[in-house]
Amino acid sequence: MHQFTIRPLFGTDHWALLGHNIAFTNSALWMAIAVTALWFFVFGGMKHELVPGRWQMAVESMTGFIDNLLAANVGPAGRKYVPYIFSLFMFILFCNVLGLIPLGLLGGKAQPFTVTSHFTVTGVLAILSFSIVLVVGFARHGFHFFSLFVPHGTPIWLLWLIPVVELISFLVRPFSLALRLFVAMMAGHVLLEVLSSFVITSTQSGALWGTVVGLPSFLLMIAICALEILVAGIQAYVFALLTSLYLNDAENLH
């Protein structure tokens, strides 16, 4: 589990904000790396050429992807959320993918760290999304926003139950949003670690065990590595998709 450990890099003692320690940790470092990589990626696509090159095409396909996502789920009103959803999706995607880089192969002391495998981080992002949904919903519809808890076609005699169920499912949203990403990231990394420990331990206990246990584990690891890259993309997509669906509730009610 040490791959999830947060180690302060500098500023351990004397960096504080309102009495809280805000040391620059490996988590902050990997956020910085992700943001720098993302900035570099988008900057490479800002050539404003009429006929785009490959890089510009890549960046434009990402913005177009988010634009389509919001257009499909929220409609024309979703256009103004493109900056937020794009930032959210790309930040999570870059953090997920960068956390999968096998830096240990280089032999140095450098270790990757998956920022999104901490629920503190995913929780902040989920609360942010949820707060935006609340603010937009109440700003656009006022107290009429509460009609979200009474779906169309609710029978009169179920009015005592449905709003309660809807309210609970609404309030669970930030938790499910945060936990889904955190669990998916952590589970994948733990699985890879368990399998690699199988490979190492079984190989050390002899050629027979190495062949019987180590080799299949190693093959499975390769497959799961590919799966993890897929999961890194899918979880970022799911986070962005669900946020845009919640924004649709806030924008259009039902």
Next chain:
Amino acid sequence: MPQIAQLADTYASQIFWLVLFFGFTFLVIGRHMVPKVMATVEARERQIGSDLAAAEAARKAADAAEKDWAAQSARQRAEAHALIASAKVDAARATEAGLAVAGRTIDGRLAEADARIAAARDSARAEIETVASEAAGAIVTRLAGISVDAGAAQAAVKEVLHG
């Protein structure tokens, strides 16, 4: 599980740096750079749209011009035909008039010539009468030895000549 074991020690640091870096991502990349990228895409789509519209307009203009041209050429052909027809009529009329004038001239000349011939014949006949009466007088004088009066000879000749 470090996520829980270290929570109390690290939550402030993680939240602070996340807010900082995600705030940078949102404000600089999301709010500032992404709209520019999308503006480029939109400008391209607008350009393609306007180019297509211009091509469509040009095609319509070409169609209209072709239709105009066809109508104009048809009209001009009709005009040319009308012109040729009227020119033919004019030419025919002019020929007719010319022929009429020429015919009249010829008729005049013929009449004149006829008159002249008639006059010539009359004078020739008168001369013949004179000559014939003189000759008849001379013949009578020679044959009968009588001198005939010129007037009588003339009357006799006229009687013979005109029955």
